[in-house]
Amino acid sequence: MGKELDEIFDSFDKKAIFKDKFLLQAEHKPTAIPHREEQIKQIAAILAPVLRGERTSNLFLYGKTGTGKTLSIQFVRDELLKRARKNPDFNLRIEYINCKLRKVSDTEYRILAELIKKLGGSVPDTGLPTVAVYNKFIEIIDKEKLILILIFDEIDQAVKKISDNFLYNLTRLNSELSKSQIGVIGISNDLTFLDSLDPRIKSSLSEEELVFPPYNALQLQEILKKRAMFAFKSGVLQDGVIEKCAAFAAREHGDARRALDLLRIAGELAERDNSNKIHVKYIDEANEKIERDKILDVVKTEPKQFQLVLLAIVELSELQKDKKEPVFTGDVYNLYQELCKKHKTEILTQRRVSDIIQEFDMLGIINVRVISKGRGGRMREIKLVVSNKIAEKVKEIIHDSLNYN
DNA sequence: GTCAATTCACATGAAAGAGACCACGGTCTAGTG
DNA sequence: CTAGACCGTGGTCTCTTTCATGTGAATTGACGA
Incomplete structure (x- = not known):
């Protein structure tokens, strides 16, 4: 065991990728702010x-x-x-x-x-x-x-x-x-x-x-290049990496922080892989990791009632996936009630659950739209915005935390 | 066929209650001289 | 006599319930062509 750990630490010691990682962290304050x-x-x-x-x-x-x-x-x-x-x-x-x-x-x-x-x-x-x-x-x-x-x-x-x-x-x-x-x-x-x-x-x-105004892809590239120059050792960036980061972030309304995060995490992933080059594929992985961490973190820290509501949403969207039917408030509330009974938890009112659903929307885990089905009533149309893999993971976490207390 | 009223299933708002925490000031107690 | 323990009151916080009102369009039903 000791030897294996040594290997891990050694490979970190070599610092094949980063020269100064701090430059890519959110807390870093650059001395110049391009395009501003x-x-x-x-x-x-x-x-x-x-x-x-x-x-x-x-x-x-x-x-x-x-x-x-x-x-x-x-x-x-x-x-x-x-x-x-x-x-x-x-x-x-x-x-x-x-x-x-x-x-x-x-x-x-x-x-x-x-x-x-x-x-x-x-x-x-x-x-x-x-x-x-x-x-x-x-x-x-x-x-x-x-x-x-x-x-x-x-x-x-x-x-x-x-x-x-x-x-x-x-x-x-x-x-x-x-x-x-x-x-x-x-x-x-x-x-x-x-x-x-x-x-x-x-x-x-x-x-x-x-x-x-938001940065466009070109500006993002410039920003990234400037930082990357000092943050990474020379030659570790594969061609197209910066461009891809910029493109990803530009899609997210020109979010420079996101772009830098992507780059940093891609670097970390490469480091963990013992690679001495950041390949383009790491960007995709980094993107996924950011999404996953954001959501899983929220899910873990959310209180029981919230978890139950989310669980109801996840399970329903799974059911509805093939039929391409979105999920509606009423469905969620019904399943939520059952889940509460199953876990011997008190049931919150619909009013409250309605608010909880909205909070999940603000957290970016689900997407919510109020629609009217005419005489069929007026309700929220709920769509899960996370990938299947993450949804599975969410389910796991919620089950775990519900069973352990 | 057309148009307004109706109706559904919630959304959205406002108010207020429950239970936890806390500060402040007063009162009581025990230790000190 | 004084420091600290111990209340009671009144304040805030979060989470929740209760009551009330709002809302977009499918449906209905009365109306006129």
Whole structure:
């Protein structure tokens, strides 16, 4: 056994593939962001007044995932902070909050708590009235002259969960501050988000707007090439690998992050195979692996009731596959009830299951469309978007986790 | 045949309850001098 | 006398139920050509 392990470790030691894998990881911040020069300049121009200690216009950024929004804004942020340090007249703080992380920001309370924590205060996780947290927030900010810029990434998620008067409160907060000033930057990948807002909030939040268009395949290639040059040893990339990665990602609305992930995982797969070259086939494998990991991870961590609902969906779509009939809400609910009985679990109402189905849609495991069959009623048409192989795996996992507790 | 009303099977919303967690302030207890 | 243990109250959170209202088009049925 020891010898075998040695072999495994040895082969990793040789590092046949990577020179610097970190360059391909999502956390890596490149020093240059290709094809985003224009946006960066504009952001900088909009935010520049903070260097004089003035409030900036609120700013709103759109763009699909992986179009460089977060990267660009963080780039500008770092530059601003670098400069502002030289000016002792006031404090500049730019805080970044990702509203997608559930633990951080499912509620108004938590977002505020998170902000306060970042600003050096502390708030209990629960127990205080929200108003008290607001007051504490204001108190902390207004202690001294502070120019505060709040960046809310994926702000649409937060608003969906909370309601938009959170944003209203926030934009109105300036009037309660005597010394300090707050600027808000919202980032959203839902292009229709602004339209769904209350007009008053909309106008105050989006004093400035900026759109990040998706990268096209050529741009993606360029980005990948730049990174790959330093991330991989020379000569490990087979011809066409970059092109294929770019093509895959371009299909996914020009998602650069996805492209980089693909490349990195393809590299890892090659490494595991003891290959010293990344072949095109590894890209396909990597693509599959990303999908699989994403879904299996979700499935594993989902609570029992969710798993039962998903199991019902998976089994039904299996049944219906030959007939080419899609699955509908009612079918799912019926089977779900049976499964609950079988596993001695209490049965949730249809109302709740309806919501659960919708959550699976948002997680990207199923595809949902509301259709009307005329007098036959109105319901969701549910399609599983995972391959058969993964669906099988999902079933296995759910069965396991249901039987073990 | 045509057109509006009807009807189905849910979707979608709003409100509120249950049970868990927690902070805060007050009261009680035990250890200390 | 004081620090810490121990309540009770009131707040939040998540998950869920209950009640209410909305909805798109197939079907129905009355109507007129």
